[in-house]
Amino acid sequence: MSQTVSRADFDQVMVPNYAPADYIPVKGSGSRVWDQTGREYVDFAGGIAVNALGHAHPALVKALTEQAQKVWHVSNSLTNEPALRLARKLVDATFADRVFFCNSGAEANExxxxxxxxxAIDQHGSEKYEIISTTNSFHGRTFFTVTVGGQPKYSDGFGPRPTGVKHIAYNDLAALKAAISDKTAAVVIEPVQGEGGVLPASVEYLKGVRELCDQHKALLVFDEVQTGVGRSGSLYAYMEYGVTPDILTSAKSLGGGFPIGAMLTTEAIAKHFGVGTHGSTYGGNPLACAVAEAVLDVVNTPETLAGIKAKHARFADHLNRIANATGAFAEVRGMGLLLGAVLADAYKGRAKDFMTAAAKEGLMVLQAGPDVVRFAPSLVIPDADIDEGMARFERAVRAVVAG
Structure with missing residues (x-):
């Protein structure tokens, strides 16, 4: 029998590592969401760049319900049809030859x-194990991935960290030249830093990183957990840059809201994960893979990808207009439907205030650190919802400015 619950229950029964908003969404359709009271919100948050096709997209509902009537789970001593179909489509659409499935971006990065x-150790010996990452990067919440991530607020307080990880400035090729050596196993880069402030890398930087990795026989790893599966306007952001990694990680939009992660790589590198070297009980789950296949079928089309770039322009136009009218934002940046409005100096540190004000106007947005308001809506959000959401956002911005 169902039990009535409210936001107050969170503080009674949940571990207090989150501080959720004071409303509970109970229903979604497209880019609109309704809470327990029936209040409607326009969704510009997308579950943090996860709900690639919005809420209750017919293709995803169909894929999930059809697979649910077949098989939900098998152990990894077996394979399954949805996993094989999804892997084939990812291989055919990218540089990769091989795919490993898991349940999240953190697991893909791990x-x-x-x-x-x-x-690196198999090929070059035990001394080649160092990983170079960038400051303000984010790669997940396992102990290894928070160590590689360049934000101490996520890794401090848990005792000694895994060794062999260096952090350098993002978008700074000279810093990498100074840090990389023959001990470097891999350089890990987000083509667009998401949690770090929606900051895109320059083309010259990523090309230079690729060259330095080649010179030092190190692998280039692109964390595309947030930028992947259409978010950038291409299926993966590396395609926008014309720079191919050796390993790529994907999650978030890949499942359209159903938990799934994937690591893509070449055959030559994949062979170093022999039988028993790594695994995941739920990785390659038939339900998750069936939904992800449906997501890929919708997103990886010329029409959808072109639409993402057009919608980026619409978002940016609105945000620049609001910035000019209110003085709240110093810059609008990002790629595809991952955008950041950088707060002007007078409002630094107040991104959460803008997020809270937006919710009061019936709009869901995100922050990327204390100084950036982040937008990661459905990749197929209707123009009318963009316009309505931006009207609500402008009212929220004006309320913060006036207050």
Whole structure:
């Protein structure tokens, strides 16, 4: 029998590592969400860049319900049809030859970092194990991935960290030249830093990183957990840059809201993960893979990808207009439907205030650190919802400015 619950129950029964908003969404359709009271919100948050096709997209509902009537789970001593179909489509659409499935972006990155070290040690000896990452990067919440991530607020307080990880400035090729050596196993880069402030890398930087990795026989790992599966306007952001990694991680939009992660790599690198070296009980789950296949079928089309770039322009136009009218934002940046409005100096540190004000106007947005308001809506959000959401956002911005 169902039990009535409210936001107050969170503080009674949940571990207090989150501070959720004071409303509970109970229903979604497209880019609109309704809470327990029936209040409607326009969704510009997308579950943090997860709900690639919005809420209750017919293709995803169909894929999930059809697979649910077949098989939900098998152990990894077996394979399954949805996993094989999804892997084939990912391989056919990208640089990769091989795919490893897991359940989240953190798990995909954990697998990538382990594989990079295994490859390096197998190929070049036990001294080649260092990983170079960038400050303000984010790669997940496992102990290894928070160590590789360049934000101490996520890794401090848990005792000694895994060794062999260096952090350098993002978008700074000179810093990498100074740090990389023959001990470097891999360089890990987000093509667009998401949690770090929606900050895109420059083309010259990523091309230079690729060249330095080649010179030092190190692998280039692209964390595309947030930028992947259409978010950038291409299926993966590396395609926008014309720079191909050795390993790529994907999650968030890949499942359209159903938990799934994937690590993509070449055959030569993949062979270093022999039988028993790594695994995941739920990785390659038939339900998750069936939904992800449906997501890929919708997103990886010329029409959808072109639409993402057009919608980026619409968002940016609105945000620049609001910035000019209110003085709240110093810059609008990002790629595709991952955008950040950087707060002007007078409002630094107040991104959460803008997020809270937006919720009061019936709009869901995100922050990327204390100084950036982040937008990661459905990749197929209707123009009318963009316009309505931006009207609500402008009212929220004006309320913060006036207050």
């Amino acid at each position: 697998a990538a970092f382990k594989l990079a070290r295994k490859w």
